[in-house]
Amino acid sequence: xxxxxxxxxxxxxxxxxxxxxxxxxxxxxxxxxxxxxxxxxxxxxxxxxxxxxxxxxxxxxxxxxxxxxxxxxxxxxxxxxxxxxxxxxxxxxxxxxxxxxxxxxxxxxxxxxxxxxxxxxxxxxxxxxxxxxxxxxxxxxxxxxxxxxxxxxxxxxxxxxxxxxxxxxxxxxxxxxxxxxxxxxxxxxxxxxxxxxxxxxxxxxxxxxxxxxxxxxxxxxxxxxxxxxxxxxxxxxxxxxxxxxxxxxxxxxxxxxxxxxxxxxxxxxxxxxxxxxxxxxxxxxxxxxxxxxxxxxxxxxxxxxxxxxxxxxxxxxxxxxxxxxxxxxxxxxxxxxxxxxxxxxxxxxxxxxxxxxxxxxxxxxxxxxxxxxxxxxxxxxxxxxxxxxxxxxxxxxxxxxxxxxxxxxxxxxxxxxxxxxxxxxxxxxxxxxxxxxxxxxxxxxxxxxxxxxxxxxxxxxxxxxxxxxxxxxxxxxxxxxxxxxxxxxxxxxxxxxxxxxxxxxxxxxxxxxxxxxxxxxxxxxxxxxxxxxxxxxxxxxxxxxxxxxxxxxxxxxxxxxxxxxxxxxxxxxxxxxxxxxxxxxxxxxxxxxxxxxxxxxxxxxxxxxxxxxxxxxxxxxxxxxxxxxxxxxxxxxxxxxxxxxxxxxxxxxxxxxxxxxxxxxxxxxxxxxxxxxxxxxxxxxxxxxxxxxxxxxxxxxxxxxxxxxxxxxxxxxxxxxxxxxxxxxxxxxxxxxxxxxxxxx
Amino acid sequence: xxxxxxxxxxxxxxxxxxxxxxxxxxxxxxxxxxxxxxxxxxxxxxxxxxxxxxxxxxxxxxxxxxxxxxxxxxxxxxxxxxxxxxxxxxxxxxxxxxxxxxxxxxxxxxxxxxxxxxxxxxxxxxxxxxxxxxxxxxxxxxxxxxxxxxxxxxxxxx
Numbered sequence: 001x002x003x004x005x006x007x008x009x010x011x012x013x014x015x016x017x018x019x020x021x022x023x024x025x026x027x028x029x030x031x032x033x034x035x036x037x038x039x040x041x042x043x044x045x046x047x048x049x050x051x052x053x054x055x056x057x058x059x060x061x062x063x064x065x066x067x068x069x070x071x072x073x074x075x076x077x078x079x080x081x082x083x084x085x086x087x088x089x090x091x092x093x094x095x096x097x098x099x100x101x102x103x104x105x106x107x108x109x110x111x112x113x114x115x116x117x118x119x120x121x122x123x124x125x126x127x128x129x130x131x132x133x134x135x136x137x138x139x140x141x142x143x144x145x146x147x148x149x150x151x152x153x154x155x156x157x158x159x160x161x162x163x164x165x166x167x168x169x170x171x172x173x174x175x176x177x178x179x180x181x182x183x184x185x186x187x188x189x190x191x192x193x194x195x196x197x198x199x200x201x202x203x204x205x206x207x208x209x210x211x212x213x214x215x216x217x218x219x220x221x222x223x224x225x226x227x228x229x230x231x232x233x234x235x236x237x238x239x240x241x242x243x244x245x246x247x248x249x250x251x252x253x254x255x256x257x258x259x260x261x262x263x264x265x266x267x268x269x270x271x272x273x274x275x276x277x278x279x280x281x282x283x284x285x286x287x288x289x290x291x292x293x294x295x296x297x298x299x300x301x302x303x304x305x306x307x308x309x310x311x312x313x314x315x316x317x318x319x320x321x322x323x324x325x326x327x328x329x330x331x332x333x334x335x336x337x338x339x340x341x342x343x344x345x346x347x348x349x350x351x352x353x354x355x356x357x358x359x360x361x362x363x364x365x366x367x368x369x370x371x372x373x374x375x376x377x378x379x380x381x382x383x384x385x386x387x388x389x390x391x392x393x394x395x396x397x398x399x400x401x402x403x404x405x406x407x408x409x410x411x412x413x414x415x416x417x418x419x420x421x422x423x424x425x426x427x428x429x430x431x432x433x434x435x436x437x438x439x440x441x442x443x444x445x446x447x448x449x450x451x452x453x454x455x456x457x458x459x460x461x462x463x464x465x466x467x468x469x470x471x472x473x474x475x476x477x478x479x480x481x482x483x484x485x486x487x488x489x490x491x492x493x494x495x496x497x498x499x500x501x502x503x504x505x506x507x508x509x510x511x512x513x514x515x516x517x518x519x520x521x522x523x524x525x526x527x528x529x530x531x532x533x534x535x536x537x538x539x540x541x542x543x544x545x546x547x548x549x550x551x552x553x554x555x556x557x558x559x560x561x562x563x564x565x566x567x568x569x570x571x572x573x574x575x576x577x578x579x580x581x582x583x584x585x586x587x588x589x590x591x592x593x594x595x596x597x598x599x600x601x602x603x604x605x606x607x608x609x610x611x612x613x614x615x616x617x618x619x620x621x622x623x624x625x626x627x628x629x630x631x632x633x634x635x636x637x638x639x640x641x642x643x644x645x646x647x648x649x650x651x652x653x654x655x656x657x658x659x660x661x662x663x664x665x666x667x668x669x670x671x672x673x674x675x676x677x678x679x680x681x682x683x684x685x686x687x688x689x690x691x692x693x694x695x696x697x698x699x700x701x702x703x704x705x706x707x708x709x710x711x712x713x714x715x716x717x718x719x720x721x722x723x724x725x726x727x728x729x730x731x732x733x734x735x736x737x738x739x740x741x742x743x744x745x
Numbered sequence: 746x747x748x749x750x751x752x753x754x755x756x757x758x759x760x761x762x763x764x765x766x767x768x769x770x771x772x773x774x775x776x777x778x779x780x781x782x783x784x785x786x787x788x789x790x791x792x793x794x795x796x797x798x799x800x801x802x803x804x805x806x807x808x809x810x811x812x813x814x815x816x817x818x819x820x821x822x823x824x825x826x827x828x829x830x831x832x833x834x835x836x837x838x839x840x841x842x843x844x845x846x847x848x849x850x851x852x853x854x855x856x857x858x859x860x861x862x863x864x865x866x867x868x869x870x871x872x873x874x875x876x877x878x879x880x881x882x883x884x885x886x887x888x889x890x891x892x893x894x895x896x897x898x899x900x901x902x903x
Contacts, residue, residue: 017851059853062763064775082895083887091857099768121884128861132766156880163865193871200868204747231872234825269824276822316793321823352792 011037013055031060042073051077051085054092067096071103078129079110083122086114090129097133104133108141115145120154127160131167139172147179155191162186162197166204176205187219196232199223203239210242217243217250225257233261234273241277259299262306272321275303279328297333304329304336311343316352323347323358330365338366345378353408360415367419372427376437379416383409383444413441413449417456431460431467435474442494443483450496457500461508462644472511475501479521485530499534506541515549519568523575532585539580539591543598546572547633550602554626565606565630573599598633605629747867748826749801751833751860752814753849754782761811761849762856766867777816785812795823806830810846833863836877858884 011019016034023030034056041053054077057067067074074096078089097104114126130142146168149161165183169176186198199220206213217240224236237258244250262274278299303325310322323344330337344366347359363375416437420428428434438456441449461471478484478501485498505518512518522542527535546568553561573596580592607627655661753762760778769777777798784796785805796803798816804826805814813830817823834844836859841848849856862877864870871877 014851055854062760062853064760066771082891083884084891087858087884088854091854095763098770119887121880121887124862124880124884128865131866156876159870160865163868163870166868167866193873193876196872197868197870204868229872231825231828231869234822238822269822269828272824273822316791317795317824317827320793320795351789354793354795354797357797 011056012052013059016056016059031063031065035060035065038070042070047077047080047082047085051080051082051088055088058088058092058095061092061095067092068101071097071101075103075106075110078107083119083125086122087125090125094129094132099135101133104135104138107133108138111138111142112145115142115149120157123149123157124160127157127164131164134164134167134171136171139168139175143168143172143175143179147175147182150179150182150186155189155194158186158189158191158194159197162194162201166201169205184216184219187216187223192227192229192232195223196229196235199232199235199239203235203242206239207242210246213239214243214247217247221253230267230270234270237261237270237273237277241280255295255299259302262299262302268318271306272325275306275325276328278303279325279332300329300333300336304333304340308340308343311340311347316355319347319350319355320358323355323362327358327362327365330362334366337362338368338371341366341371345375348378348382360412364415364419367422367427369427369429372419372429373433376416376420379412380437380440380444383412410449414452416441417452421456421459425460431464432470435460435467435471439474439478442478442497448494450494453494454496454500457497458503461500461504468508469511472505472508473513475504476512476518476521479505479518482526485524485526495530495534498530499537502534502537502541506537506544509541509545509548512545515545515552516564516568518545519549519572523572523579525579528579528583532583532588535580535583535585535588536591539576539588539595542572542576543595543633544637547637550630551634554630557626557630559610562607562610566603566608569599569603569606573603602629602633747817748821748829748864749816749818749867750777751864752778752781752812752816753856754785754812754814755846756786756810756812758782758786761846762853762860764857764860764864766864781814781816785814794827804830808834811849829864829869832872832874833860836863836874839874839878840881855881 011034019030019034020027038053038056041049044050050073054070054074057065057070061067070092074089074092076089077085078093080086080089093107111126111130114122117123117126130138146161146165150158150165152158152161162183165175165179183198183201186194187202189195189198202213202216202220220236220239224233224240227233227236240250240254244254258274258278262271262278265271265274307322307325307329310318310325313319313322326337326340326344344359344362347355348363350356350359363379367375420434420437425431425434435457438453438460442453457471457475461468461475464471478497484495502522505512509515509518519542522538522545527538530538549568550565553565576592576596576599580588580595583589583592605627606629747766749765749767751762751764751766752760754760760782763774763778765774781798781803784798784803788796788805790807794804794806796805800819802817802819802821802823803814804817804823805812806827807813813834815826815830817826837844837849837856840855840859841852859877859881862871862880871880
């Protein structure tokens with residue numbers, strides 16, 4: 001009665017699957033119960049039951065449940081003589097064993113036995129399983145057997161052995177050296193699938209180490225020209241792509257057959273592979289002899305034409321790889337790619353994000369003076385919300401979602417800035433246009449790229465003198481823009497550009513049309529909510545503009561001017577005190593108090609009484625002298641214009657006569673005398689304060705005097721002595737003179 | 746570079762088959778499966794079949810209610826991988842006769858065995874459908890033989 005329980009109660013695999021599908025609501029508990037059952041089944045001695053259990057476990061493993069606890073049982077099932085069970089066991093092993101599974105050692109002999117089996121299917125299953133669970137030990141032990149099987153009578157076995165040998169060689173490189181010639185022989189095998197497998201393996205090996213396989217080139221070349229098996233051709237072409245960098249003559253030989261292939265093959269994948277190889281293998285390099293360069297160029301032109309057909313194809317896949325290949329051709333033949341700019345720009349609007357990213361990459365590489373405006377315009381229109389552009393017809397949920405994705409938008413903006421600013425703005429012909437673009441971006445961005453835009457504004461403003469007036473106008477508009485100063489959503493507003501605006505208006509305030517309005521904007525209430533860095537710049541600029549404006553007053557000094565001066569000073573003092581003096585940020589507070597004090601001084605000295613028009617002899621009312629205070633601040637900021645300095649400028653400054661940068665400024669202290677002479681106390685351990693106090697300072701002085709007498713050629717000294725010199729010099733003013741030593745100080 | 750993994754995922758995100766040709770820890774495996782499934786299920790019909798995930802490429806195709814997904818290295822030919830996927834589907838179809846998802850659910854071992862005849866260590870083993878089917882039929886024949894032997898052994902002798 002103890003047997004035959006299996007038929008009645010144990011679940012088969014089908015039962016398990018059906019059960020899981022029926023118990024969708026309480027899946028976890030159902031599966032937990034099943035696993036408990038499986039554990040019991042595995043303890044029984046019945047091979048049937050065990051195999052069923054392992055099959056069930058494998059299914060559960062696929063769903064995510066761990067089965068590593070059953071690895072010993074898996075090996076048991078693997079060793080079953082029945083083919084079906086063996087297959088189940090191997091499958092379980094494949095799915096659950098990893099390099100550290102300890103039962104792997106038990107499998108060595110098992111696999112050996114299976115490899116020697118008379119049944120080809122068994123051999124197949126064993127080889128397959130082996131390819132997954134290979135460890136270096138297994139590889140070493142089984143290598144010899146596998147190599148012997150390369151001459152097996154059945155091609156199916158030969159083929160599998162070849163492929164698994166690749167994996168073996170990865171784990172056990174010694175094996176490759178011993179069996180390489182045997183593998184090479186397989187290239188001449190009568191069965192085409194075996195040849196194909198051999199090519200596969202050699203291709204992968206060559207990718208890791210191309211030099212060793214150059215000797216095989218002639219054989220592979222023959223295969224290339226004679227075979228019609230597309231799969232194999234693709235592999236061979238890929239292989240040649242890896243080889244050509246090492247053997248330039250190969251390029252010349254390969255050009256004709258590959259060109260023929262490109263022009264004639266109907267298979268898209270083969271065509272793509274050829275083009276890819278041609279580009280990656282450097283066959284399009286235009287250096288070299290005349291005829292070589294010419295044929296390379298024609299080849300490049302052919303490739304690009306073919307790629308264009310890819311782009312025009314409605315199949316999205318072809319578009320994708322077309323763009324990919326064009327990106328690779330771009331560095332060598334930019335003009336060829338530029339001819340197809342229109343279609344590439346269209347691809348940017350494609351609803352498919354993969355295609356869009358590829359097209360963007362391509363566009364960024366293609367930007368030049370002529371097409372920059374167009375490209376940037378296209379990219380910006382891309383950023384506008386979908387219902388505002390003509391693309392509203394594509395009401396693709398995913399397209400609009402992608403457009404709103406902040407990472408995507410930030411990426412586009414960064415790319416726009418990149419193509420405009422690369423090579424020190426080599427591509428920008430009209431800086432006013434570029435500044436307008438930047439301010440558009442500030443408004444349209446919807447994502448925080450403020451720092452990037454701020455840097456751009458500052459860069460252009462400082463380096464491009466000719467557009468400074470325009471820049472300043474733009475900056476004033478930004479300062480007044482309430483969307484920036486009082487944003488609804490501080491996260492996505494680009495308030496950082498206000499920093500650039502403030503700084504530029506401060507530095508170049510001579511170009512301001514209306515300094516008063518600038519001052520008002522800089523001291524308005526909303527500034528209290530801005531970032532502290534921005535506030536600090538505001539304060540500084542405030543002072544600069546005020547100084548400049550005040551200085552100008554002296555050229556038209558009259559009662560009106562006096563009144564406006566007093567008003568302005570009061571306004572500013574109020575603004576500064578209220579907004580900034582209590583800011584939690586230290587920098588802002590410090591600057592605010594500086595500015596407040598300066599303003600107070602000016603307020604003190606500003607004439608409070610209405611001006612009297614002095615009567616002069618000529619009866620014409622003369623303007624009274626403007627008070628000296630007016631021009632007092634101006635020199636603080638505007639004595640000299642600060643120009644941007646190139647990073648390497650310092651090197652270009654010639655060293656003046658008589659200055660020797662290589663020699664010591666101060667002769668170094670000579671090496672301390674050895675301890676045995678007992679003269680100095682450098683190594684006096686008692687001086688717990690280390691350096692510079694009493695005994696040591698005196699000792700240093702003493703030996704310095706001694707050193708002068710003993711002039712040493714070798715100016716090298718220990719770092720320690722140098723340090724002590726430094727410290728004693730520092731402390732020399734605080735040390736108390738040791739007894740009896742009053743010299744030197 | 747060879748194929749790194751083959752996944753079969755239903756429209757609801759259930760894994761029907763997972764074959765790995767590289768060694769990854771189980772945690773990494775689950776993570777990859779989750780991420781890639783999410784990416785693929787979010788795609789629309791008109792979009793191209795290629796994706797990028799971390800620094801590998803993901804190539805997928807939808808057949809009825811199943812997504813066949815493969816992961817390859819960045820240097821690989823995408824169109825070729827699509828062909829490999831298609832070859833696999835063709836063989837499955839021939840074997841099961843008008844295959845549907847249920848067939849693969851209840852016979853997942855067969856699906857694995859068939860895949861094993863097509864790919865070893867991530868490389869295409871056999872491009873001929875006929876040969877692959879022949880090998881599978883051989884395997885089946887062996888099983889049937891063995892089962893018959895068992896029956897003969899166990900039938901009570903008169």
